[in-house]
Amino acid sequence: MTNQSCQERFILLGFSDRPRLEQILFVFVLIFYLVTLVGNIVIILVSRWDPCLHTPVYFFLTNLSFLDLCFTTSSIPQLLFNLSSPDKTISYTGCAIQLFMFLGLGGTECVLLAVMAYDRFAAICKPLHYSVIMHSQLCGKLVSVAWGVGLLNYLVMSPVTMKLPRCGRCRVKHFLCEMPALIKIACVDTVAVESTIFILSVIIVLVPPSLILISYSYIALAVLRIKSVAGIRKAFHTCGSHLTVVSLFYGNIIYMYMQPGNNSSQDQGKFLILTLFYNLVTPMLNPVIYTLRNKDVKGALKRLVSGK
Template structure:
């Protein structure tokens, strides 16, 4: 009987904001504009990091990876969400749901590790400046970034396969605007404890542990900066990591707020709107923060822009 129920599932219905048509019409232009800014801003960061030789450093290599992550993360759900905001038929195929679930889990998980790697890079640059070129070699940068992408992809594929192999029965309405794994698990009609254990272990490995590593790195960085004799030297040292610190505070601050606030028995539409805005706003703000807080990025962008115009 379980096999029959499982094989009959060809698509899911994404509830989203179907009960609030006026809100859908408001979110469509808002999310469209923010998604466009996300694509343009992060693409610009990647382009500048590649085209300007002065930015061929570990810091900007990881920043380029972060920008690619933001593009991939938002692209896993925003285009389909925009279509659903204007459509009465809000469906996604079973395979499409699995792909969306896996990619969103992978990109979100990778960002947690990448922010920790970037904190380690800033620690070496400020606390071990003389040995920094040796310690943070190009090979190590590739290894760290590749390991973060690869491990999180394997983890997410495992979680997705376990979740999607469960028998689904009853209604196929996912109470979310994407195939979020916890929302999909609520539709399963068998024991989901194995999937929940995997998710719990993954959450522990990718949230508190990287955050603790980041806090330790910045504690050591702050201690080193305070020992710098001149005020100008302290400002210069802090400016090299202020943008990354702002991104970390934004990312983890919102995540902690979302998951640590008291849960009500009934879902509120305000929580869903906040989730949408968090998922779209954070990737949009990352390139803005790095552009405003980093003189090297602004100067490199100006050079690339002037070079492109003079070549015409």
């Protein structure tokens, strides 16, 4: 395969060395993807349809569900095609779009989760001033910042990755065009690029969790001052869903990106499974977590079903 052909397409090897696993994965990935679509679409529609849910927390939740929809759809349809076909190719443009969605939406979600933590901080630590603090204009600005950071994340990292010379190497050991896998097939020394990307990853991946920890530190102090058991239970209920989502999201992303060099590729099978979990299972679980643990959402769903 010539270098010119690598400017037109890539080959996503993914799970191609395990044909039996591909057949099983196709069924599970398809089911999980459909559940992800339905769950997040329902969350978006219910949050917009029910006036009782026109509050900051559900405004942020709607954005999170929209993010998860776009994030999953950017890679899973291509994966389903590759799992069901001997053709594992993806066009150069398609690969660039996947990388854009992966970096842009991933960076946006990092910041959005920090914004949601601040919302929980305002709800628990400043309950009497919550509606004044979290007014609609501030919510819109915070979400705009989250999307802006995601776009900046893409603009900085993606061109550097896509423009690396590959000397005819087009076989990507992944099921999507993901940054470490694309850097690995470059035919030049990538130490400087990897170091730069690692530093940027530290900023985008570790700064938002630090803000989340600060918010929950204040929340914990506020909870310790609550004397009633009912009040403590309500505080944990308010934060439980968000903490669960944060744990799922950052547990995977920190493992994948906080390893300099090629350490993240030492166990390729584990890395692929973790990336699949990050791309599919986590977006599927988010609406389930918020629905099962949230009386407001369950009440809105009942009203929607009953037609009231």
